[in-house]
Amino acid sequence: MISEIKNIMSSDIFDFKTYWPEDERSFMFSITVTVGIKGKPGGDLFGVEICTPKWLLDNYNENEIILGVDKLIVFKYDIEKILSRIRALFDGCSGNTWEEIAIKLSRIGHWEFENYQEKNS
Helix, strand or coil: CCCEEEECCCCCCCCCCCCCCCCCCCEEEEEEEEEEECCCCCCCEEEEEEEEHHHHHHHCCCCCCCCCCEEEECCCCCCCHHHHHHHHCCCCEEEECCCHHHHHHHHCCCCCCCCCCCCCC
């Protein structure tokens, strides 16, 4: 099995083609990447925050320690490069099962079913 991006969207940005941050060196926005099995319908959601080092410095106290999980850190706003990197990270991941692929992808973005435990009825 191989992963395939079905959709990339952002609740923060209406249109990637026309959006431009106020400060291209200090910004953050979230994206949701829908990824599924190549050639099959449907997919799961993976969340990633796109931010700059300056935004991190501006929004976190120097005494804080943050874990960079689910973050893609960029140095300036270049949506084509950002989306290209997202595609490279999420497209073409392989595994024997969807769960195996999704676990690999959850190292990049927050998987909607991460830590999901099925309840026995």
